[in-house]
Amino acid sequence: MGAFAQQATAAERRNGSAASADGTPVRRGAAGRAAARPVARQAAAARPAAGSETILVYGQGSTRQMTSVTRTMLAETVPGTSPMxxxxRLPGVMYQSADPFGAYEYSSSLYMRGFSQSQLGFTLDDVPLGDQQFNNYNGLSITRAISTDNVSGVDVSQGAGAIDVASTSNLGGAMQFHSRDPSHQRGGTVEQTFGxxxxxxxxxxxxSGDLNATGTRFYVSYARTSLNLWKGGGYxxxxxxxxxxxxPLARGSSLKAxxxxxxxxxxxxxxxxxxxxxTVGSHLSNYYPDYTAAYEAAQGKFRPQIAKTGDPLDAAYYAGxxxxxxxxxxxxxxxxxxxxLNWKTTLYxxxxSGYSTWTTPYTPSPNGSPLSVRTQNPGILRGGALSALTHRYGANTFNMGVWYEFGxxxxxxxxxxxxxxxxxxxGNxxxxxxxxxxxxxWAEKWQTSTFQFHVQDTYRITPDLxxxxxxxxxxxxxxxQVINQVPALNGGNEVAQGxxxxxxAFLPQVSANWRFLPHQELFFDVSHNMRAFPxxxxxxxxxxxxxxxxxxxFTATARTLKPETDWVYEGGYRYTTPLVSGLLSAYRMNFSNRLQLVSTGPIVAPTTAVQNVxxxxxxxxxxxxxxxxxxxxxxxxxxxxxxxTYDQNVQxxxxxxxxKGKLIPNYPTLMYKGSIAYEWRDWTMHIDGNYLSRRFITYTDDAKVPGYFLANVGARYRFGKLSVLKNVTASFNIYNLFNKTYVATTGELGNSFTGSPQTFLMGAPRQFFGTISADF
Structure with a gap:
């Protein structure tokens, strides 16, 4: 609400309602319209028409660094591609996945300004999505929360998330996804992708279209996706x-579900x-569906190429x-x-439910088989409410709200x-x-109560400040609560319970925006943030x-363990005209109480626990x-x-x-992103590329994966109306245009201090996709 600065046109596309340039809802009464008009005209004059935009928008008018990703940009990708x-393509953001869609959730990895996705905030229409980890405990991935086709846009705050974002993990920024509203016109869309x-x-x-004079409407959608792995068996x-x-309700209000x-x-x-x-190469894969090969490997009989490795037992398993x-x-x-006065409340x-499996050669079956299947079955039940009041009084916009969740x-x-x-x-x-x-x-059950209160004021000192x-x-x-445990099966240890x-009580944020010349503005933001224990x-x-x-x-460390916190400082300059949009920003982050799994004690019988390092x-x-x-x-x-860089050595x-002084693993120091998009008559074409410098994969920087440049290209042609079908469109996309062999996700199994850890995934080779879509 009052925290995110957006333009009226961007807000209308996402939410179907207008917003002022400081992000607060525009009131529908005569007085409200009169107050909003000068701001709306100023924003419209400074920026290009929404229809011509793809990479938009550098947060014009915002008091912090923000970038808005529009529906146009999302539509350039292959349907079903993860919005993350x-x-x-955004500055400071690195997303990696072992498949071209970002559909393989275990490999989904996002970093922003050095913070991993478990240290960022994510919401969908204000509903918290947790930390986006594969084994999430308080949310779910955005690809499982909504079909990409139904996403209208994303607001990304690279430095620090707004005060009212419902997240217990946003140390280094937030991503707020917005769903599309139903159309006012009755009809539908059908889309088919091959590749x-x-x-x-x-x-x-x-x-449904408008069902009555008040504008009651709804939509339903269904998506089915199937693709094989690009290497090995499985899908x-x-x-x-x-x-x-x-x-829609009176005075521009609404009820949405x-x-x-x-x-x-x-x-x-x-x-x-x-x-x-x-030794083996980038196409190393698991044995599935070759059960014999996995069985013999567990007995020490390895295929010749795998036998050359330093650890043939872990080079491949039957399946995960x-x-x-x-x-x-x-x-x-x-x-x-x-x-x-606006009051907004969300109940969610x-x-x-589900399970993950790993066919392990380390635990034999009682029947004499050298293999067994290790299964874990995470489950989540959570519910919550968010409620906030926004009051516009003179030059002030006051916003106060609460969030409660039990999970x-x-x-x-x-x-x-x-x-x-x-x-x-x-089998499968x-x-x-x-x-x-x-x-x-072991079997365990956690119960978590989350309460957040926020209050903020946006004070317009002058029309430009x-x-x-x-x-x-x-x-x-x-x-x-430990429901079940067998210490003999856990190395003689009792499972932690507590x-x-x-x-x-006080996590402050102060930010400002000064439009010192037409089309030009300065901004700065200072915030203090905290992450709850995962x-x-x-x-x-x-x-x-x-x-x-x-x-x-657990007992030894719990008494003194503190949650991770940080201070984020950022400032920058924006320039926005119909011809040029530019951004230059600088930032500093001081991250404290960093938690890490550390083994201490005798090397023959170490104790592993989370410590403040x-x-x-x-x-x-x-x-x-x-x-x-x-x-x-x-x-x-x-x-x-x-x-x-890390501030201390670790014992x-x-x-x-x-x-101390070593660069953090998994995140490159230098990134370049570029794209060219051109629309001519019924044709739309684009090419994009990004370069990542090397990434270290250990905490002491003694092992690294090389940098790479990756390019993608796409084209779309609109046929228009064909018989009863409207907006018939054909699109074609090529992922990894130059067929680059590269390392994608790193650190998915954590990072070690030294050595060559088994902790990265290869990126997909060149891939081709075509789509036919139509409205009716």
Missing amino acids: KVLN SNSTFRTFVRLD NYSDQANAKFVQ FFDWSSIQQFDYQDMSLDYLH TANRQDFLGDVTLDENLNEH GHGD QFTEGRYFSSTPLLGQGTL PTDHFPTDIFSNP KVNAGFRSMVVRSGN RLTASN EDGYGTNVSATPWTANQKA GGVTTNGVEGSVTLRPLNGLSIYNSISYAHS TSSGLEPT
Whole structure:
């Protein structure tokens, strides 16, 4: 509401209602219109028409660095592509995935200014989506929350999220996704995509149109996606249904309801190491569906190429899979009580169930098979409410609100028998939850209460100068109950059980925007942020969660453990005309109480626990420019540089690790993004590319993956009306145009201090996709 600065046209596209240049709702009364008109005219005069934009908008009028991604930009990608992958074009943002869609959720990795996605905030129509981790405990990925076709736009705050964002993890910025409203016209859309690796995606959306004079309307949509892995056996498959209902009310108010159901079944790409890359090559994959090869490998009989590696047992497994099903729903009342006062309330609920499997050669089955299937079954039940009042009084816009959520997260680990060789095969592990369970080492249940209060004021000192100031208070109380455990199966350890509270009563933010000349403005922002303790099961050793330790280690550290916090400082300059849009910004971040899994004690029997290992200091600069020299032509370029280093060395069971002054892993210091889009008559064409410098994959910077340049190209032709069909369009996209072999996701299994960890995934080779779509 009052925190995000957007233009009226951008807000109208996303939400179907106008907003002022400081982001607050525009009132529908005569007084409200009179107050809003000068701001709207100023914004419209300074920026180009919305229809000509693709990479838009550098947050004109915002008191912090913001970029808005429009529906036009989303439409350039292959249908079904993750919206987070589209954000990869923005300065300071790095998105990686092992597949061209971003559909393979385990490999989905987003960094922004050095912070990982577990340290950023994500919402959909204000509803919190958690930290976007694969094994999420308080949300779900954006691809499972909404079909990409139904996303109207994304607002990205690169430095720090707005005070009113519902997130317990936004240390380094926030991404707010917006869903499209139903159309006023009755009809629908059908879309069919074909492509490499037997890609087949169907999307159908039906709009009711206005059902009465008040504008009551809704839509329902369904998407089915199926594609094979680009290397090895297995596939990614998903079904998704969305529905949205809109009831306009008096004084420009509205009642909106949204529903999402999704189901996915996915096979894993194999995690790589530098050793595997150099000995076997980039196409190393798991054995599925060759059960014999996996069985013999567990017995020490390896294929010749794999036998050359330093660790042949982990070079390939039979399979790793994931199966998830989600339900998400929300209802929002956006009520203009009068021309100065708005009350917005959202109620939401979310349920998640499913399981992940790994066929392990480390735990044999009781029947004598050297393999077994390790299964984990995370589940989420959560519900919450957000409510905020916005009051416009003179030159002030006051905004105050609360957010409350109660969530339950459950997870257990199980081992199931596999058949003896010659007596059957394991088959497809995504078909059903494994049977023939012979052990249940642990099962846990967490319950978490989250409360956030915020208050802020946007004060327009002069027509060209405004200041936003406020704070939020946050309390997150989490605790787990160990439902079942067998210490003998957990190395003789008791699973950690206990409660932790992350709280801070005063997390302030101050920002300002000064339009000192026509088309030119300066902005700055200072904020203090906190991240709650993440949750995950015993011995997961990926997320820096306190509960991954044993009971002794948890008890020893819980008394002094503090949640991660930071201070973010940023400032910049914007220039906006119909011909040129430019941005130059600089920032500094001081990250404190960094939590990391560390092994201490004797090297023969170390204790692994989460510890506070100090801080990180980041300094960076970003520059972006969009040129529109001709009608229909848009040329975009951006460059970003970030220098993020650790402040201290770390003491472990192996000794003192020299991390002080080392660059953080997984994030490049230099990135370049560029694109050219051209629209001529019924043709639309674009080409985009991005360069990433090298990335380190250890904390001491002794191992790295090389930088790369990746290019994509696409074209779309509008046939117009054909018989009963309207807006018939054909599009064609090529991903990885030059067929570059490159490392995509890094650190998906965490990072080690030294060595060559098995912790990265290869990117997909050149891929081709074509789509036919039409309205009716």
